[in-house]
Amino acid sequence: MEIKIALAGNPNSGKTTLFNILTGSNQYVGNWPGVTVEKKEGKYRQDKDVTICDLPGIYSLSPYTLEEVVARDYLVNERPDAILNIVDGTNLERNLYLTTQLNELGIPVVIAINMMDVVEKNGDKINIEKLSEEIGCPIVEISALKGTGIDEAASAAIKAAKSGRKIPEYIFSGALEHTIAHIEEAAVHSMPEDEQRWYAIKIFERDKKVIGDLKLDKSVLDHIEQDIIKIEKSFDDDSESIIVNERYNYITGIVAKCYKRRHEGRLTVSDRIDSIVTNRILALPVFAFAMFLIYYISIGSVGNWTVEFMNDTLFGEWIIPAVTGLLTGWGVQDWLVSLVADGIVGGVGAVLGFVPQMLILFLLLSLLEDCGYMARVAFIMDRIFRKFGLSGKSFIPMLVATGCGVPGIMASRTIEQDRDRKMTVMTTGFIPCGAKMPIVGMIAGALFSGSALIAVSAYFFGVGAVIVTGIMLKKTKLFAGNPAPFVMELPAYHAPVAANIFRTTWERGWSFIKRAGTVILAASIVIWVLNSITFDSGIHFITEDSHGTSILEYIGNAVAWLFVPLGFGNWQSAVATVLGLMAKEQVVGTFGTLSSMASADLAAQGNAAMYSVIADEFFGGSGLAGFSFMIFNLLCAPCIAAMGAIRREMNNWRWTVGTIAYMCVFAYSVSLIIYQLGCWFTGAGNVPGTIFALAVLGVMLYMILRKNKYAGRTVRPGEVK
């Protein structure tokens, strides 16, 4: 008799190792029909009538990833004679989550608990008989690596295959089981009894694919929907999450009875750290404090010192005097000296001045990432984001974006749900990337004596913009619906690996330096030229005895009026903002060149002199205007490279233009509110501006607070296109 056995298990559970031993060299490797996921099949080396099919490694049978779809299509449509479920014994809880789903299929399941060598080495004990009885299927202990228990597992699977189908057991709480029984009765009554439960649960989860395949009557579906809504109300959760929770409750109960750790009750170091950093109340303050510390060190204290060193000593005392000395020594013309000293060194130097600060920031961020803390933050954020209908998965692209927005936006690819992915692409650009940090450092240094609070506020304004956008968009039809459940493993903390940290820090820093030598260099020259020539009374260079309004000033003024309500309606800020779209560092580069050109020899006078020109001449000494400028530049359209990434990920021009327009309007609104309302505290409040700001604030508050018409409606992937 031909027997087909499917090998199923989580990624990294040892499936490949087991499959290779079971099949020896009788393997066939190909692709699953229609997709590029690897398909492996082979004959059991002890019995050629038995074919073993290796399914892709999966955590669940949901319809969200290709691997899951492939695995579940095979199980549901081909219905193998038995499933050999390989379970990592060192991680029972997570692995049994899949087991509960395999058990629902009505196909006999045999569990092979793998990694028993490790379990034993740890001194832990699994009560196999009890576990087998509780979970309702035979269990064999194996070690795929050591080759123990393999043939016992295969024999058990063959025996189970011969014993035939099996009706799945009830594992959920009473009310839920009642509803599922009801769905079985109403929708899948005509199916073989052993297959009904899986379909009923999928209908309960509103699984689009299953419901579509079943072609149920609308009246039946409406009737079932009433039942589901009733249960959702009483559990105060959506149907899919209810099932997830019930599965975990069931498993936790079983594992507590059957698994004895040697150090029962003794928490590992990781557990103890997690009890604080992922604590419901402490998690956010701890995260805020960690970010504060990072920005305090990188931008505030040590960072400030490095900027002063770079600008005062390196550029001010060494490079600029040397370069100008050299050029004058060669007898070159004054204008060329100015181009090099003010234009190039002023612009590129201002940007490079922030390199050490950025390296420190990147170093600290990669430290937190490498030791495992950032994974916890995604988990903490999931709790918060979920309230607003976003998934914690969206936080991972944002984490990447603290380095650079481009890979950040690309990282959103891992989000399966179309609307969640779009929303993540729309919001990732709000997070202050490395190139925006010099803007923050410059404003903090020029107007707030280097306060770390300004830098921290930049980060939290970014995260706030993401959350506010999430809340507003979730209440629109386009984005309505609950996020897919987010399951992630929290790896144990470990000491950071120096090589990893230095590599990521260097990669991020180096791309910044490269841009300074190319884009910023070119832009600085263009700025210098445009700011040195005037059309007034015939085109000519501006010199000490031939004044005039530079071309750049004309161009800047043509745009500057737009920013008057935001407090920085001067031509220099307008030029800097527009050029910032090329690369965000260029905002600082522009200020560097312009301030250097504003007074003779300024570049050589160092950091404090440059800051005072920026503060007094560009922002009229108003910290509020500077802050509003900073926030606008952080939140408005990202640089050209990031816009390209948005275009690629959205794959649609309307969405791309919509995203950029949204970011600009949002940035404008926030800066307007900050500046106009802030003016009342500095004694400069004006009535028309305040009315304008209050109107905008009113609209935003309405969009945030209005009732969500679409609450509770779960949208499946692919529904919003």
Ligand code: GDP
């Ligand atoms: P798959 O991703 O499920 O196919 O897992 P692999 O077969 O690639 O195994 C993942 C890792 O676990 C590999 O490094 C294996 O060597 C290791 N591994 C597999 N089985 C065992 C086992 O029984 N004991 C130990 N200690 N390691 C194992």
